[in-house]
Amino acid sequence: MFDLKDLYQEVIIDHSKRPRHFGKLAGQNREAEGYNPLCGDRLTVELIVEDGIVKDAAFEGAGCAISTASASLMTDMVRGKTEAEAQALFRQFQSLVTRNDPPTEDELLELEKLAALAGVRAFPSRVKCATLAWHTLSAALDRRNAPVKTE
Amino acid sequence: MTAPAPARKNPDAGVFDARRAREDFPILKTAAHGKPLVFLDSAASAQKPRQVIDAVAHVYEAEYANIHRGVYELSERTTAAFEDAREKIRAFLNAREAREIIFVRGATEAINLVAQSFGRAFLKEGDEIVLSALEHHSNIVPWQILRDMTGIVLRVAPVNDAGEIEMEAYEKLLNARTRLVAIAHVSNAIGTVTPIREIIRLAHAKGVPVLVDGCQAVPHQKVDLQALDCDFYAFSGHKLYGPSGIGVLYGKAEHLEAMPPYQGGGDMIRSVTFEKTDFNVIPHKFEAGTPHIAGAIGLGAAIDYLEGLGLADIAAHEQALLQHATARLSQVEGLRIVGTAAEKSSILSFTLAAAHPHDIGTILDGEGIAIRTGHHCAQPLMDRFCVAATARASFGLYNTTEDADALAEGLRKVLEIFG
Incomplete structure (x- = not known):
């Protein structure tokens, strides 16, 4: 069912207008660039990783509400997580927005604020907007230097 | 009891009746997310009228066999219908001869054909091609591929803040090394109608041939190739209310005859031995393999349809619509129109x-x-x-002020x- 309210929830609008952790990260030791050829959007994710833990995360770039809110929520969520936990969260999030089955209650609870993006799964053309920041995060964690593309 | 509503002035009901034309397009009666479809993406691909859909169906139901091959009657009829379509396109564009009309998959293939055939045969390291900042990737990338093969140089005519080509700068780019100009007739992204006659005149004054990407022009204005005098003209059928997968490259016969084939295969040969192949005459030299037969015939039907409506009337309707839409959108808070050329198509x-x-x-979806x-x-x-x-x-022609x-x-x- 197509419902714009499922996509543009208040938390999404809020994070898209006032993204958290937006800008350069002084002392960053991991970074990656993401690019969505479909819309031309670009973003950069910067991290400070110490002892296998993501101490801080930030992003920069211009994008649509979905990609900006997703990046903002992501940088909020991964701080304090181990690298493995952050990668696991990426896979969990990707599954949330790409698979056919709706998420379970437990899953939504576990995903916390990211659950706000669950509505994206009804909009296949927008899935790449939601996952761009996550692919970029994953590349930064893996120290893959080539820009990440969603296509 | 209420009084009858006063008759409202209908800005669409002048020279051209878009509401009546809409009836010809079955897809416009469908719904999107439970709402009537408002289709405003004809520059990407136009919808098809019943007349085109029926013409394509008729080919497969009653008039289909391979062309230029069979001695049987059915094949001859299909060949005649296919060649009729070529003649319709010639007349529609006022080209001199039907053999100057090459069927291709679309404008993209048309431009790649010129780049790989004309470009590789006649251009060498240091030669220059002039493009413009308005170009679609399909009129950029084929030339970059050619550049990487041959060492030619690409020059780009800039546009001003309105999105109009800066003609002085364009003229300065034409020099003794310039071998080709490849420029859009109408910008697909922002609607600028380029001063194509002047562009061609200036190039020809220096002996430089011109390829025109006419994709966004042919559905919206009468194009007269002899008056334009361009050397190549490319367009896609699907933007002209015709089928997808069919398009046209027009080339002056003198160029096409001098150019080597683009692809080899059946239908483009006269005789083949393992030692030597004699190529067929134009247009067949450039039409290797079985073409999109129904597509070409469907494109002919689209041209019949447009000529029945009258391209000048369609253009007037679309220009009125563009003005109406520009005025309405200008009132939307924070809206910036990108592309404000004095002469614009309905984009x-x-x-x-x-x-x-x-x-x-x-x-909006x-x-x-x-x-x-x-x-x-x-x-x-x-x-x-x-x-x-x-x-x-x-x-497109079927859009209304609503x-x-x-x-x-x-x-x-x-x-x-x-x-």
Whole structure:
């Protein structure tokens, strides 16, 4: 069912207008660039990783509400997580927005604020907007230097 | 009891009746997300009238066999219908001869054909091709591929803030090394109609041939190839209310005859031995393999349809619609129109301060309104205007002022969500 309210929830609008952790990260030791050829959007994710833990995360770039809110929520969520936990969260999030089955209650609870993006799964053309920041995060964690593309 | 509503002035009911024409397009009666479809993406691909759909179906139901091969009657009929379509296109564009009309998959293939055949045969390291900042990727990338093969140099005529080609700069780019000019007749991304006659005149004054990408021009204005005197002209059938997968390369016979084949295969040969192949005459030399037969015949039907309606009347209708839509959209808060050339086709590209084009597109989709969002395969032009993407509404013969009004209302909904 197509419902714009499922996509543009208040938390999404809020994070898209006032993204958290937006800008350069002084002392960053991991970074990656993401690019969505479909819309031309670009973003950069910067991290400070110490002892296998993501101490801080930030992003920069211009994008649509979905990609900006997703990046903002992501940088909020991964701080304090181990690298493995952050990668696991990426896979969990990707599954949330790409698979056919709706998420379970437990899953939504576990995903916390990211659950706000669950509505994206009804909009296949927008899935790449939601996952761009996550692919970029994953590349930064893996120290893959080539820009990440969603296509 | 209420008084009858006063007769309202109908801006569409002048020379051309778009409401009647809409009836010819079955898809316009369908719904999108439970709402009537408002289709504003004809610049990407136009919808098809019943007349084209029926012509294609008729080929497969009653008139289909391979062409230029069979001695049987059915094949001869299909061949005649296919060649009739070529003649219709010749007459439609006022080309001198039907053999100057080459069937290709679309404008993209047409330009690649010229790049790989004309370009590789006649251009060498240091030779220059002049493009413009308005070009679609299909009129950039084939030349870059050629550049990387041959060492030619690409020059780009700039555009001003309105999106018009800077003609003085263009003229200065033409020099003794210039071997070809390849320029759009109408910009697909922002609607600029280029001064193509002047562009051609200036190039010819220096002995430089000109290829025109006419994709966005042929559906919206009468194109006279002999008056233009361009050397090549490319367009796609699907933007002209015809089938997808069929398009046309027009080339002056003198060029086409001098050019080597683009692809080898059946139908493009006279005789083949393992030692030597004699190529067929034009246009067949450039039509290797079985073509999109039904597509070509369907394109002929689209041209019949447009000529029945009258291209001049369609153009007047679309220009009125463009003005109406421009006025309505200009009232939307934070809306910036990208591309404000004095002469424009019915394409409106814009951004909103409050929302990214993709969000605009998704929200309008929820209202049943189909627009294009993104870089429109013209990233260098987007860079020129310092935007990553725009939202683009494009109007075809079947659009009405109601469609433009629905777009303006839809944008209010975008502002409500992002307000």
